[in-house]
Amino acid sequence: MDTASNAVFWQEKWERGETGFHEPQANPLLTRHIAALDLLAGAQIFVPLCGMSQDMVWLAGQGYHVTGCELSDVAVRRFFSDLGLTPAIVQAGPLRRFFAGSISILEGNIFDLTPGLLGPMDAIYDRAALIAFPEDLRRAYVAHLLSLTGPVPELLVTLDYDQSCLKGPPFSVSEASLRSYYGKAYTLTLLESRAVEGGLKGRCPASENVWRLSPLLPSS
Template identity: 85%
Template sequence: MTMSGFSHIFPTHAIASPAEPGTVSAGKSREKARLMDAGANAVFWQEKWERGETGFHEPQANPLLTRHITALDLPAGARIFVPLCGMSQDMVWLAGQGFHVTGSELSDIAVRRFFSDLGLTPDIADAGPLRCFSAGTIRIFAGNIFDLTPDLLGPMDGIYDRAALIALPEDLRRAYAAHLLSLTGPVPELLVTLDYDQSCLKGPPFSVDEAFLRKCYGQAYAFTLLENRAVEGGLKGRCPASENVWRLSPPSP
């Protein structure tokens, strides 16, 4: 698959605001820069998968998930969305707990490898501009997450985001957060973030502090910090960092 096929993984025209009078040129410049960032981000991750540079992939379920999934208070059979899922074993663990798991992932390579490693032959169907791979209680939409719609996704009861929000630079994080809310509405979410001095590392993963979360999600959710722990040895061995586990709760009816 060519790099050009991923030049618009996060097409920000979908969330752009109308320009105020007198700001058209500035708005076009910002939009152009944002689209360039989106294309660069897509190419970055696609090339990681093509070269097999998947050190970010964990071979087992993340202990933060296994410790805190009960905070979402979801029954067996609930539908959980895992955005930018890669080939995460967290999905296997969630399915093993009786949940119906839906992932979204840019890389077709990652999705095929995920099912192959499990010894499964998934059903594959076109879903608009995406492809939907499914086997048992796990399905994954391969392609641009911004091409995923509420109708394609279907109702969700919860979200688990361990490595999506922190994988994106700031402008794309804002777009992603808005799109995620448009897909699922405010459903309970288990969110894992990193907090560190961004000047120490270029990222990804990127630092996402509480202020940014409240700016993106504050009107839709209440926040509970479930766990805060120091990253042993520092992030990539270079700078102190903390890993935070948040429960995002929608308003009570």
């Protein structure tokens, strides 16, 4: 799949309201393990492929500055309207920046985002972003992410299951694959693994895993 077809796939999902991945509350793996990133108060956290995730609200509530990136205009507008906020909107190259308080979302394709548009980040939080991409785009996504932020600490939530049970997304990402994507830049530590209650989509036994990625080289 190329990045353009991937974008059409997700835009259509939002237009049809097929957003079963959305969680009404902050993900417990985030709230339990954010401390593992050892962040300073007011740190800048990048949330790639953010959807309308409540994780951003929770992170902002902890005193962090949050910058998301999301393709869908529907998701971005709903995120702010559900909070009762009217965001300011400015053009940011080929993307648009929506912002209110300490949350800013760059609406557009992450592959069009540049380090200059994003600004310096202290950490990354990825839930259901890496695993949203099919295998052939995952490596490109990881390389692009690294080019955007440099090697900053990351909290990464993935799923591991038998891929023959479900087509995906979400895709299964094994530990070996993760190490092949990130191993040159990061040390990977599994912080917690828990069974998905009732199985993934009620069908496939799966584990949800949270990883800490610690840079091998400090960012400049």
